[in-house]
Amino acid sequence: MKELGKAMTLLALLLCLSASSPPCTLAAACDGKGKPLVTAVTKDPATLLYTSPLLEDSRRLLLDLSGPLIWAACDGGAQTQTRGVTLSANATDGKTPLYPVSFPAAASCAPRSLLAGLPAGAAGVAGLASAALALPAQAARAQKVAARFLLCLPRRGDGVAVFGGGPFFLPAPMDMGDLSSTLTHTALLAKKGSPAYYLPVEAIAVGTARLPLPAGTALAAAGVALDTRAPYGELRPDVYRPLVDAFNRTLGRDDARVPAVPPFELCYDSGRLGPTRIGYLVPDVVLMLQGGKNWTFTGPNSMVDVDNRTACLAFVEAKRGHGGGAAPAVVVGGFQMEDFVLQFDLEKRRLGFAKVRFFTACSNFNFTGRQ
Ligand SMILES: *[C@@H]1O[C@H](CO)[C@@H](O)[C@H](O)[C@H]1NC(C)=O
Ligand SMILES: *[C@@H]1O[C@H](CO)[C@@H](O)[C@H](O)[C@H]1NC(C)=O
Ligand SMILES: *[C@@H]1O[C@H](CO)[C@@H](O)[C@H](O)[C@H]1NC(C)=O
Numbered sequence: 033m034k035e036l037g038k039a040m041t042l043l044a045l046l047l048c049l050s051a052s053s054p055p056c057t058l059a060a061a062c063d064g065k066g067k068p069l070v071t072a073v074t075k076d077p078a079t080l081l082y083t084s085p086l087l088e089d090s091r092r093l094l095l096d097l098s099g100p101l102i103w104a105a106c107d108g109g110a111q112t113q114t115r116g117v118t119l120s121a122n123a124t125d126g127k128t129p130l131y132p133v134s135f136p137a138a139a140s141c142a143p144r145s146l147l148a149g150l151p152a153g154a155a156g157v158a159g160l161a162s163a164a165l166a167l168p169a170q171a172a173r174a175q176k177v178a179a180r181f182l183l184c185l186p187r188r189g190d191g192v193a194v195f196g197g198g199p200f201f202l203p204a205p206m207d208m209g210d211l212s213s214t215l216t217h218t219a220l221l222a223k224k225g226s227p228a229y230y231l232p233v234e235a236i237a238v239g240t241a242r243l244p245l246p247a248g249t250a251l252a253a254a255g256v257a258l259d260t261r262a263p264y265g266e267l268r269p270d271v272y273r274p275l276v277d278a279f280n281r282t283l284g285r286d287d288a289r290v291p292a293v294p295p296f297e298l299c300y301d302s303g304r305l306g307p308t309r310i311g312y313l314v315p316d317v318v319l320m321l322q323g324g325k326n327w328t329f330t331g332p333n334s335m336v337d338v339d340n341r342t343a344c345l346a347f348v349e350a351k352r353g354h355g356g357g358a359a360p361a362v363v364v365g366g367f368q369m370e371d372f373v374l375q376f377d378l379e380k381r382r383l384g385f386a387k388v389r390f391f392t393a394c395s396n397f398n399f400t401g402r403q
């Protein structure tokens with residue numbers, strides 16, 4: 033990951049020097065203008081990372097919320113170079129794909145060795161950060177849509193990403209209307225030297241009790257970041273320990289506790305915990321945001337079934353020293369974001385979020401299409 037970081041920085045520099053290409057100069061490639069674009073999002077079972085078929089021939093790119101650019105492996109023996117890659121998606125009305133759209137994008141190429149660690153079959157990375165060469169900004173320029181994107185990450189099956197905003201619908205037994213109009217909003221912060229999205233978290237609570245975090249709190253200084261490359265939430269040791277202790281104590285259930293299943297520490301006999309239609313009934317883990325709003329993780333986003341008899345608290349301790357002083361205090365991982373509608377608005381610099389109700393899921397998006 034460290035090597036990858038270095039290479040990414042190098043690529044970013046190379047691109048800054050060479051990228052001035054306004055995409056969509058070929059009129060023929062610009063149909064679908066003004067309409068948001070939709071793509072399917074799949075979770076790779078081996079790496080637990082998310083990919084989308086954004087390249088021609090349905091080749092996949094890893095979705096990286098913190099990535100500042102788009103890259104794919106170089107052809108032949110080339111090391112790095114900048115090139116156009118045509119990207120593919122479908123125009124959408126927020127309900128279903130309407131018709132295929134291809135648009136040129138500035139992408140870089142990187143040595144094949146950087147594909148190691150990506151899901152098998154992934155040909156590169158689509159960065160989703162707030163940067164001119166990341167996918168959201170490029171899609172906005174090419175398609176003349178808002179610099180905004182919506183993620184609905186799947187636990188299984190096909191989830192969905194929409195570039196350009198607009199309404200968003202999931203089929204359900206009862207009509208839930210446009211989900212993008214039901215979101216709770218919070219500011220998106222930037223930290224110097226990091227392309228990641230950060231949230232203004234003032235405290236973390238388990239149930240109704242705030243965690244006793246060290247004075248001068250780590251949260252504000254080191255920050256709370258969102259990262260789709262982290263399969264589970266990662267907490268710095270000074271945040272992790274109070275969270276595990278509070279969860280353990282608040283849930284009680286010493287009767288159901290079973291030995292740790294690394295990397296998870298707090299595990300339970302899932303049969304005794306009693307799964308319900310709305311997940312395990314465990315204490316909420318709450319990110320208390322500036323302005324008095326909460327991002328609340330209930331059982332489906334806080335407890336992972338590691339096998340068919342064991343469920344564990346789905347947060348891990350961040351490795352000490354990893355990333356040095358710039359490491360966030362808390363990373364909200366993919367598992368926490370699944371089956372939430374998340375809308376990143378790069379113009380208003382805010383995140384809208386809403387839990388998808390238990391009777392539907394991100395994987396219910398209607399990809400049947402009208403073609
Ligand atoms: C466009 O949508 C159709 C119908 O769901 C699908 O078969 C096709 O793969 C999509 N194209 C892209 C590039 O995602
Ligand atoms: C946010 O969560 C805290 C901790 O559970 C709770 O005390 C508070 O009432 C919640 N606020 C809102 C607006 O729900
Ligand atoms: C949970 O609490 C019990 C005491 O109730 C303790 O024995 C156990 O070690 C705790 N587990 C963790 C992972 O902190």
Ligand SMILES: *[C@@H]1O[C@H](CO)[C@@H](O)[C@H](O)[C@H]1NC(C)=O
Binds near residue numbers: 339340
């Ligand atoms: C639980 O998993 C084991 C192996 O992982 C399997 O043999 C067993 O059939 C499973 N039990 C149930 C009830 O699914």
Ligand SMILES: *[C@@H]1O[C@H](CO)[C@@H](O)[C@H](O)[C@H]1NC(C)=O
Binds near residue numbers: 203401402
């Ligand atoms: C999916 O979309 C197609 C085309 O608009 C429509 O015919 C079909 O009824 C939709 N399916 C569901 C489950 O909404």
